[in-house]
Amino acid sequence: MKRPDPAVLLLTPALLLTGVVFLAPFGLLVATGFWSQPKGSLIVERSFTLDNYVRIAADLYYWRGLGRTLGLSAATTILCLLIGFPVAQWLVRRARRTRALVTALILVPLVCGALLPTLGLVNILGTLGVLNGTLKALGLIDRSIPFLGNDSGILIGLVQSFLPLMILPLATVLDRLPVSLEEAAMSLGATRPKVWRRVILPLAAPGMLAGALLVFCAALTSFVTPQILGQGKVATFATIAYQQAALVLDWPFASALAVVMLALIGAAGLLVALGRRALLAAERAP
Amino acid sequence: MSDTPHLAIEGVAKRYRGTPALADIALAIRRGEFLALLGPSGCGKSTLLRILAGLLAADEGRVTLDGADVTAMPPWRRDIGLVFQNYALFPHMTVRGNVRFGLEMRKIDRATADRMVDEALDTVRLGGLAERRPAELSGGQQQRVAIARAIAIKPRLLLLDEPLSNLDAVLRTSVRVELRELHERTGLTTIMVTHDQAEALTLADRVAVMSAGRVLQHGTPRDVYETPATAFVATFVGSPPASLLRITVAADGGLRLGEQPWTAPAGFVAACGGAKRRQVDLALRPERLRLGAPDAPGALPAEIRAVEYLGSDRIVHVEAAGQRLLVRVDGAVDLGGGSVGVLLPEGPPLLFDAETGARLPA
Amino acid sequence: MIAGQSRGRGLLWDAFTVLVILAVLSPIAVLIFSAFNDGRAFRFPPQAYSLRWFEAAFASAEYRSSLASSTLIGMIAAALSVVIGTMAALPLARGAVRRRRAIELLLLAPLTLPLIVWSIALLQIYAFLGINGSLGGLVLAHATITLPYTVRIMIAAFAGIDPHLDAAARSLGAPPFTAFRRVTLPIVLPGLLTSAAFSFLVSFNDVIVSTFIAGSRWITFPVRLYSQLRSQGVDPITLAIGAMIVGAILLAVLVGELISKRWKRTRA
């Protein structure tokens, strides 16, 4: 018998954990999405049916949820790009010795999980919260603006939660652009906006796409933030899936909803890959 | 017209968060001149170049180009071509795209721009590579693209920051010649930063030697070599550079080498006359020294410590009165024994105040 | 700074960044602040301040048991993740593996694929196996989602080691274990600590996966908090507990930053 390669031995537990515990269930999901569970029963009928998908496609409620989810995710992505780009560039160009500290601080909400920062946000955005209280004290408003229970609060929450996912990959990409590229462009007559358009933007585009994909997927599948900040009044695709899986306990239907989400993410990924190819092609063009 | 300098730098100073990087720089450069900024690493050469390009704002002083004050002019309006040490080619553009960039910024129409690109590429002999990407070029080719990009905009001034330092030794010598030819062909006023004294002496019409944020001497290569303004210039220029021999001038005007009284050649005592009770440094160029018998008349007795064989020459390290000196001798000369006499050159000695480094009048 | 430009542009940029960082941190700051509010419902500005919710938090047996569950699960999951992840990172960092890119991509999948989708599948598998809400089931799930963090951090940590260092130490007469202890370990120790801390925190704070596979026996603090938030709204006791958690995390990050700075300086 051949002696086993030590590298293989070292990798086996990790590959098993990721391959079997993490990846295999995705396959199962596709299968159970085609099973069904009669209304009011908890017994799953293991025979092929398209009922779940027909039910999703036929009900306007899910379409509305889908539309709202896509809208919120797109808005979150765009806001994160607009806010994240200058911050990422600041980290690379101006942060100097504070860079490690600022990066760590940006990471803090990420390791605090989905729930605790949301709990704080409730106290910021509530009718008696910090934001309304401050605006009132400044005399800018005299009646509270409702942020909770509607899209605005959810959008604020999503941007706040996922901004780090945009800033960090962007900073990595921008780090690889030597300042001398910008300086060369300026010495050749490019004003600041031109430098940005012609040099920084094309070179940072892969990082922007990567960050955008991360944020978009995170926003699309997030259910804690929309649930808490929407106060149960706003149905997104992920909160519906959560309800079906954890409360209604209709697992085949929940699986079908999950498969739809997966397909949406796949489509987003494809779009980004196409965008990337288009960029490369545009650069190659004379 | 010919009296007013093309570029004038007056009293320029720069500090990086309190630490001075440049102090009171004053230089005047004539139209069409090739100036080398020469100095050791960290002396502020790049800082000065960046101030000229407008990439860095000077804290004090004025920069005048063609008689107009450009101190506060942003880089994109200066029309100054700049070649970076790492070339800074745009990786997402072809060679043509890189060279055309500056022309596009000037809104030159496509056909004219393409013609100018070809012209610039021909000037640096890169005609066939226009459609390549920077990543598909060798270091030497990348550097030529960087030069083509800078000259394509027909700049008023061409600045080069250590243009040869990323090239291997063989390429460096050939590019050196090409740079000189390029300068003659284009007639562009050129400033090149380097820490290689051979590069500065061979390429430039004039050399400005810098140290610790100051210009110590500004003159022709010959001036800088023959009549260094300070001890530092003497020990920085030349290959190998001059050695310094520390001499103590006693109260009565007598000279000492270490503890021993020294009967120096005739001109020395007079030259040191103004420096009583002080120490002076005598700069000795290795190629002006000769070795003889230890007891030869007027020779400095010395011991040979090491010999470097360079083919045509040898560099002999000798120790005289406890101090090291370098002597260049013919490679074929056979060196006997350990004891030799160092024969000093004729003519006025190069003497410097040991404390300030300033040249003593001969 | 470029010639002919005022300092204003840079200062504006600094101000914008500071504002964004403050906004990102504001939920955490307000969480801590609001725990000191005396009233049952938070209002800004608070009418009175008190520590009574902290006292109540320490007195509450119910929360104590869920915090204990979270801690235990977090520690076991982190230990598993660090051991398995470090083992995997070693050959990957040394580049001694075929198809390295593919393996890395596979191991990082839990970071890129949506956890909610996975959880919906896992829920059904766990139910079939009868391990929903069990300690083992939770630990397994948490080890899986924390593994990619460890793999990433440890690959970076190992990549920072010059493979000749170990040989150099041995050539200087150090026996293999001593060489490991004196040379390799000190270099990767920060990585080990970072991945342990990361794994623990990700597990401890996880609500996305746990809330699906939770049962009645092992209820973690975030799972309890989430179900309570959905049904009854904010309980000020949870504000106090949350404040202590994020306060501890913030403190740990700042101290870690300080230590790593000092560590870098002594090495420089």
Ligand SMILES: Nc1ncnc2c1ncn2[C@@H]1O[C@H](COP(=O)(O)OP(=O)(O)OP(=O)(O)O)[C@@H](O)[C@H]1O
């Ligand atoms: N951005 C900066 N911040 C702080 N100090 C700087 C900065 N840039 C340069 N310095 C310092 O200013 C001095 C001059 O730097 P400069 O880059 O001009 O030197 P140089 O002569 O070009 O050296 P080299 O030959 O190594 O390129 C150095 O001591 C350097 O450390």
Ligand SMILES: [Mg+2]
């Ligand atoms: Mg330099």
